[in-house]
Amino acid sequence: MTSHIRFAVLGAGHGGKAMAADLALKGFQVALYNRTLEHINGICALGGIDLESPQGPMGFGALALATASAKDAICGADCIMVVVPATGHRYLAEQCAPHLRDGQVIVLNPGRTGGALEFTKTLRDNGCTADVVIAETQTLIFASRSTGPAQAKIFRVKNAVPVAALPATRTQEALSVLREAYSQFMPTQSVLKTSLDNMGAIFHPALATLNAGRIESTVGQFQFYIEGVTPSVARVLEAMDRERVTVAAALGVNAMSALHWLEMAYNAVGSNLHEAVHNNPGYRGITAPQTLEHRYIFEDVPMSLVPISELGRAYGASTPLMDAVIRLASTIHGTDYRHKGRTVERMGLTGMSVGEIKQYVEEGTL
Amino acid sequence: MTSHIRFAVLGAGHGGKAMAADLALKGFQVALYNRTLEHINGICALGGIDLESPQGPMGFGALALATASAKDAICGADCIMVVVPATGHRYLAEQCAPHLRDGQVIVLNPGRTGGALEFTKTLRDNGCTADVVIAETQTLIFASRSTGPAQAKIFRVKNAVPVAALPATRTQEALSVLREAYSQFMPTQSVLKTSLDNMGAIFHPALATLNAGRIESTVGQFQFYIEGVTPSVARVLEAMDRERVTVAAALGVNAMSALHWLEMAYNAVGSNLHEAVHNNPGYRGITAPQTLEHRYIFEDVPMSLVPISELGRAYGASTPLMDAVIRLASTIHGTDYRHKGRTVERMGLTGMSVGEIKQYVEEGTL
Numbered sequence: 001m002t003s004h005i006r007f008a009v010l011g012a013g014h015g016g017k018a019m020a021a022d023l024a025l026k027g028f029q030v031a032l033y034n035r036t037l038e039h040i041n042g043i044c045a046l047g048g049i050d051l052e053s054p055q056g057p058m059g060f061g062a063l064a065l066a067t068a069s070a071k072d073a074i075c076g077a078d079c080i081m082v083v084v085p086a087t088g089h090r091y092l093a094e095q096c097a098p099h100l101r102d103g104q105v106i107v108l109n110p111g112r113t114g115g116a117l118e119f120t121k122t123l124r125d126n127g128c129t130a131d132v133v134i135a136e137t138q139t140l141i142f143a144s145r146s147t148g149p150a151q152a153k154i155f156r157v158k159n160a161v162p163v164a165a166l167p168a169t170r171t172q173e174a175l176s177v178l179r180e181a182y183s184q185f186m187p188t189q190s191v192l193k194t195s196l197d198n199m200g201a202i203f204h205p206a207l208a209t210l211n212a213g214r215i216e217s218t219v220g221q222f223q224f225y226i227e228g229v230t231p232s233v234a235r236v237l238e239a240m241d242r243e244r245v246t247v248a249a250a251l252g253v254n255a256m257s258a259l260h261w262l263e264m265a266y267n268a269v270g271s272n273l274h275e276a277v278h279n280n281p282g283y284r285g286i287t288a289p290q291t292l293e294h295r296y297i298f299e300d301v302p303m304s305l306v307p308i309s310e311l312g313r314a315y316g317a318s319t320p321l322m323d324a325v326i327r328l329a330s331t332i333h334g335t336d337y338r339h340k341g342r343t344v345e346r347m348g349l350t351g352m353s354v355g356e357i358k359q360y361v362e363e364g365t366l
Numbered sequence: 367m368t369s370h371i372r373f374a375v376l377g378a379g380h381g382g383k384a385m386a387a388d389l390a391l392k393g394f395q396v397a398l399y400n401r402t403l404e405h406i407n408g409i410c411a412l413g414g415i416d417l418e419s420p421q422g423p424m425g426f427g428a429l430a431l432a433t434a435s436a437k438d439a440i441c442g443a444d445c446i447m448v449v450v451p452a453t454g455h456r457y458l459a460e461q462c463a464p465h466l467r468d469g470q471v472i473v474l475n476p477g478r479t480g481g482a483l484e485f486t487k488t489l490r491d492n493g494c495t496a497d498v499v500i501a502e503t504q505t506l507i508f509a510s511r512s513t514g515p516a517q518a519k520i521f522r523v524k525n526a527v528p529v530a531a532l533p534a535t536r537t538q539e540a541l542s543v544l545r546e547a548y549s550q551f552m553p554t555q556s557v558l559k560t561s562l563d564n565m566g567a568i569f570h571p572a573l574a575t576l577n578a579g580r581i582e583s584t585v586g587q588f589q590f591y592i593e594g595v596t597p598s599v600a601r602v603l604e605a606m607d608r609e610r611v612t613v614a615a616a617l618g619v620n621a622m623s624a625l626h627w628l629e630m631a632y633n634a635v636g637s638n639l640h641e642a643v644h645n646n647p648g649y650r651g652i653t654a655p656q657t658l659e660h661r662y663i664f665e666d667v668p669m670s671l672v673p674i675s676e677l678g679r680a681y682g683a684s685t686p687l688m689d690a691v692i693r694l695a696s697t698i699h700g701t702d703y704r705h706k707g708r709t710v711e712r713m714g715l716t717g718m719s720v721g722e723i724k725q726y727v728e729e730g731t732l
Contacts, residue, residue, distance in 0.1 A: 210578040212577070230582030235697055323693075324689070325690075328690050
């Protein structure tokens with residue numbers, strides 16, 4: 001066990017607690033940060049997290065530190081795993097900016113759409129000049145849950161998780177650290193690929209919206225995918241998925257269709273999304289959110305749909321269905337998600353041509 | 367009983383059969399038309415329709431004629447009651463155009479949005495020069511059902527149904543005929559008022575869309591209003607209702623809010639639409655459509671939402687939520703409802719200023 005690598009895990013939610021415990025049980029030194037100290041009081045008291053896991057190491061993962069100070073958590077870390085909702089990426093970048101040092105690797109687990117781009121721009125805007133590697137994953141490596149104040153459970157570890165750094169010339173630097181802990185991480189072309197293969201953008205907000213009445217009136221007492229993805233709903237998901245793939249094409253990126261992804265990730269096949277979703281045993285038993293105040297909307301609309309729609313608007317691919325769902329979700333939550341979301345400007349791409357974006361994400365030079 | 371007035375009822379669906387039988391039982395001479403002869407074979411064989419009704423006359427309503435010939439049905443009619451989905455208005459206008467004669471009164475029950483405008487333009491485009499009165503109602507006077515091949519049932523007769531002719535200077539001509547049969551018809555300002563007070567535009571398509579998964583996966587086994595209108599869904603309905611009232615304002619029309627309408631029509635009050643809907647006993651027990659292949663979408667999207675959205679676009683009021691629902695519904699049904707729907711052009715208003723429209727609907731002179 002190569003335990004010389006020191007990790008900081010930022011975020012002590014469902015994903016962060018599982019990852020911190022898992023890394024600790026694998027022998028790495030781990031510092032865990034959470035913005036709200038009260039949420040990690042139990043972990044501070046115990047000095048670690050009890051982990052249940054079907055595939056990896058189980059037991060008590062002792063942490064070097066649990067703190068509400070981002071500075072203390074990242075000080076001395078080789079690799080900083082950011083495991084928070086994408087709505088928190090900008091805040092964390094602001095917190096980290098003064099304290100980063102050359103050589104540190106920062107990984108957004110996952111970036112949703114435009115995470116590494118926004119994180120990088122925020123560091124720059126906050127005067128950070130450290131030579132760090134910023135990467136993002138396409139999805140969270142675990143399906144996991146926080147099961148108590150200092151307890152977490154991993155249900156499943158995904159087989160292959162694409163990763164890209166910004167620029168892609170530095171992806172191998174990130175991977176050389178990451179793969180000490182997780183062999184599942186695989187390199188992919190660029191952060192545009194991880195960002196535009198964001199499948200939550202397709203499934204989460206539209207499925208919640210087209211089942212809005214049912215989620216609220218039954219408090220989520222139905223199977224989200226198996227009962228929520230009906231033939232008509234699937235037609236909307238498919239058309240929205242074409243919008244995503246088209247935006248990617250406009251940026252020169254060959255995105256994977258949701259249908260293809262279901263086959264890759266779950267071996268679930270079908271002649272359309274309705275069939276493929278219903279042929280995925282992994283979706284059976286997954287119940288709906290109990291409320292519409294859920295990250296499927298408050299994270300995936302501003303941080304997944306909005307950046308894809310905004311990229312489409314800027315680079316010539318229209319996204320009418322995404323725009324429809326953004327509008328309905330904004331009304332449901334009484335907020336302006338397009339205004340709050342990741343715009344081209346927030347991703348640091350304002351005024352760039354497609355060729356310049358390609359160079360920026362692949363080479364880093366402009 | 368003043369039975370000298372001869373009615374033609376066009377359409378033998380839930381509304382048309384009930385109205386034909388009701389008029390016949392009230393002593394009027396009635397000719398019933400239906401485009402598809404097979405649907406009225408039973409009526410032809412019996413020579414009339416058996417009507418169940420809690421408030422009006424009940425029993426066998428003998429018809430003078432039941433026919434698939436619009437010409438035969440309207441020949442000799444003083445008043446032509448059009449009781450078909452609004453998607454059929456244009457076809458019926460084309461069928462009637464060559465056979466209308468001076469003095470006939472044509473009433474669309476209801477017009478949805480822009481019915482009288484489209485009917486008038488279609489007659490003109492088809493060379494009709496007869497001096498007819500064309501009117502539309504804001505809603506169907508009955509809640510009724512076809513209960514068998516030659517059977518119909520009226521559940522409820524509404525108290526007050528606004529009517530306007532195009533132009534409004536002729537509304538009294540229409541009413542003088544209509545009120546021989548139904549004292550519930552009341553004059554209102556113009557067809558813009560009946561068209562923009564179309565409440566189905568607000569409730570039907572959005573409620574179906576935001577409950578799409580549930581309608582399809584349960585085959586409509588839930589209470590459409592009581593369970594379908596949750597707080598979040600109500601927020602969408604309210605915001606969409608503001609769009610409708612704003613479009614009306616842009617056209618100089620003071621439309622009634624849905625909240626106000628619930629109080630007027632049902633004595634249902636509340637501080638918001640969620641409360642008012644749940645305070646309406648009239649909505650209890652109304653189950654959802656069993657399928658999304660329902661007039662709540664295929665009629666109300668192209669004939670209610672699209673004309674309101676198109677009027678907004680032409681006269682300076684944006685309707686982003688209506689546009690979102692139009693887009694989702696178009697994808698659900700795999701069709702382009704904006705293209706198929708009632709545009710400004712189809713309503714015969716192309717190039718008119720707001721002042722010219724006002725003059726057209728109120729005075730008829732241009």
